[in-house]
Amino acid sequence: MLHLRHFVGRSTLRVLLLASASFAVAGGLVLATAADAAPVGQAASTAFRSDRLSVEVVGSGPDVVLVPGFGSSREVWRAEAERLKATHRVHLVQLAGFAGEPWVHGDGPFVQPMADELARYVRERRLARPTVVGHSMGGMTAVLLAQQHPELVGRVMSVDSLPFFSALFGPQVTAETARPFADQAAAGMLAADEAGFRASQAQGAVGLARDPATRAAMVEWSMRSDRQAMATAIREVMTTDLRPGLAAMTTPVWAVYA
Numbered sequence: 001m002l003h004l005r006h007f008v009g010r011s012t013l014r015v016l017l018l019a020s021a022s023f024a025v026a027g028g029l030v031l032a033t034a035a036d037a038a039p040v041g042q043a044a045s046t047a048f049r050s051d052r053l054s055v056e057v058v059g060s061g062p063d064v065v066l067v068p069g070f071g072s073s074r075e076v077w078r079a080e081a082e083r084l085k086a087t088h089r090v091h092l093v094q095l096a097g098f099a100g101e102p103w104v105h106g107d108g109p110f111v112q113p114m115a116d117e118l119a120r121y122v123r124e125r126r127l128a129r130p131t132v133v134g135h136s137m138g139g140m141t142a143v144l145l146a147q148q149h150p151e152l153v154g155r156v157m158s159v160d161s162l163p164f165f166s167a168l169f170g171p172q173v174t175a176e177t178a179r180p181f182a183d184q185a186a187a188g189m190l191a192a193d194e195a196g197f198r199a200s201q202a203q204g205a206v207g208l209a210r211d212p213a214t215r216a217a218m219v220e221w222s223m224r225s226d227r228q229a230m231a232t233a234i235r236e237v238m239t240t241d242l243r244p245g246l247a248a249m250t251t252p253v254w255a256v257y258a
Contacts (some may be wrong), residue, residue: 047091048125051104052117056092059085063127065118066092069161070237071222073099076135091130093118093138093147099221105156110135110233111240115144119217122152122196128146136161139255145170146251155252163242175241183240186231200221 097103166178219224
């Protein structure tokens with residue numbers, strides 16, 4: 001577990017981030033999920049719901065938006081939300097298609113529409129330049145949101161994430177050269193039968209969480225996710241390169257890794 005101190009405006013915000021390696025290769029598939037997550041608990045009332053995401057809100061004070069990673073539940077942030085709600089208004093995002101949140105878009109795009117919906121949520125709820133904290137794919141989304149809508153985001157914490165995931169395969173890799181591998185990862189995810197998919201998720205969870213209950217929760221999040229949504233999302237994550245926009249960013253970004 002990482003113990004970190006994060007400054008939001010003039011306030012000191014202590015965030016205990018439950019994170020280990022963001023991305024793992026399990027059963028030949030490239031997967032991403034948060035580690036050390038609390039098992040799924042009883043959900044609070046949902047303050048916002050659309051066909052792209054839903055949001056629970058707890059606490060009061062400066063706004064903090066928490067975005068989970070690939071295939072993950074908002075419950076991965078539950079312990080942090082409980083700590084922060086005494087001093088901050090915390091917005092726990094659940095992405096459609098993951099951990100039982102309905103997915104109605106077939107093989108349509110995932111990342112950009114989801115980022116657009118986050119922007120709409122911030123704008124329509126009149127959040128005052130919130131801090132956006134994202135893990136893994138959620139961290140990439142937070143950076144994308146800040147690049148496209150700098151007027152909406154106060155600052156970003158990107159946890160165990162990269163502006164271009166496929167750069168892990170080598171400095172020469174581009175979004176275009178990563179496309180065949182992304183397509184292969186997506187196709188493999190769709191082709192796996194139920195037993196094989198569960199086995200790969202269980203194998204990956206061993207390296208990402210320390211206790212059996214957490215590992216079991218992680219596997220169930222994946223099993224309750226829509227396979228087409230997961231395939232689309234991983235393909236887009238592997239072929240999205242946000243590095244060209246970094247130099248022009250005015251939003252402060254704190255990149256945290258384990």
